[in-house]
Amino acid sequence: MYETNTDVRSSSSLEPCGSDDHDDCGIRLILDRLGERWTVMALAELSVGPRRYRELERALEGISQRMMTLTLRRMERDGYVLRHVEKTIPPKVTYELSELGRSFAAQVAMLVGWTRQNKSVIERAQVNFDAQLEKKE
Amino acid sequence: MYETNTDVRSSSSLEPCGSDDHDDCGIRLILDRLGERWTVMALAELSVGPRRYRELERALEGISQRMMTLTLRRMERDGYVLRHVEKTIPPKVTYELSELGRSFAAQVAMLVGWTRQNKSVIERAQVNFDAQLEKKE
DNA sequence: CGGCATCCGCTAGGATACTG
DNA sequence: CAGTATCCTAGCGGATGCCG
Numbered sequence: 361m362y363e364t365n366t367d368v369r370s371s372s373s374l375e376p377c378g379s380d381d382h383d384d385c386g387i388r389l390i391l392d393r394l395g396e397r398w399t400v401m402a403l404a405e406l407s408v409g410p411r412r413y414r415e416l417e418r419a420l421e422g423i424s425q426r427m428m429t430l431t432l433r434r435m436e437r438d439g440y441v442l443r444h445v446e447k448t449i450p451p452k453v454t455y456e457l458s459e460l461g462r463s464f465a466a467q468v469a470m471l472v473g474w475t476r477q478n479k480s481v482i483e484r485a486q487v488n489f490d491a492q493l494e495k496k497e
Numbered sequence: 498m499y500e501t502n503t504d505v506r507s508s509s510s511l512e513p514c515g516s517d518d519h520d521d522c523g524i525r526l527i528l529d530r531l532g533e534r535w536t537v538m539a540l541a542e543l544s545v546g547p548r549r550y551r552e553l554e555r556a557l558e559g560i561s562q563r564m565m566t567l568t569l570r571r572m573e574r575d576g577y578v579l580r581h582v583e584k585t586i587p588p589k590v591t592y593e594l595s596e597l598g599r600s601f602a603a604q605v606a607m608l609v610g611w612t613r614q615n616k617s618v619i620e621r622a623q624v625n626f627d628a629q630l631e632k633k634e
Numbered sequence: 635c636g637g638c639a640t641c642c643g644c645t646a647g648g649a650t651a652c653t654g
Numbered sequence: 655c656a657g658t659a660t661c662c663t664a665g666c667g668g669a670t671g672c673c674g
Binding site: 398430 | 646647648649650654
């Protein structure tokens with residue numbers, strides 16, 4: 361019955377930190393980042409391989425320069441992304457996932473997988489919920 | 498199209514939806530919810546067992562009535578939570594995780610596990626990043 | 635008890651302009 | 655090319671008050 365895995369699923373049930381009173385056991389550290397609009401897409405693009413600033417900007421269609429920079433800075437600050445600068449003219453800046461970043465991307469990939477499998481169920485629940493509301497009006 | 502696969506890790510690498518142009522393949526459906534402040538804590542509390550409104554409110558220390566209600570409504574709308582009403586006086590309303598909700602909670606538990614394992618690495622990266630910034634000023 | 639309605643501050647994030 | 659700086663708004667979320 362032993363899972364000798366490197367596995368992350370050491371606690372198979374939720375209930376963060378053994379019901380640590382109101383601390384969320386640090387999960388916010390990553391969920392605040394994932395909650396932002398572009399992080400996952402940047403993670404996805406970078407998990408293909410290293411990318412220059414402009415390449416990312418083009419891949420993340422619709423992103424503003426401001427958010428491109430902010431997103432990358434925050435990912436770098438958390439240690440997911442490594443930033444390499446070549447001080448040529450014009451400059452060349454390359455972004456790359458760190459070991460931590462690749463591990464993180466793998467986790468997010470699982471979430472994406474779960475979402476893909478349950479998307480239709482969720483959407484049906486939403487439609488149904490909204491329909492019930494209307495009937496009461 | 499049949500999905501014979503119960504395993505969520507069908508795509509081990511990120512790169513949502515085979516580089517679907519700018520759609521994030523629906524991951525926002527769940528990340529927008531997880532990005533909110535109280536969802537994970539509510540999920541955690543409910544994964545222990547069914548709870549009444551006030552019980553949840555007390556468990557999620559610091560939450561406002563407004564956000565307690567909003568959080569529960571949105572979780573109900575997505576199909577994670579079932580709401581049972583007993584029209585007594587005073588009323589008794591009980592919330593409970595659905596099958597989907599338990600499956601979702603299990604996914605979040607993995608994220609919590611990953612966070613626990615990497616928390617210190619991330620925090621060290623942040624401190625280091627901030628220190629580098631100050632040196633340049 | 636289990637809500638909904640209202641007001642209000644804070645911040646994610648878009649648009650635009652400028653720089654080394 | 656790879657940013658920074660400024661302005662602005664839409665929406666999360668807190669505080670407060672009322673209700674069946």
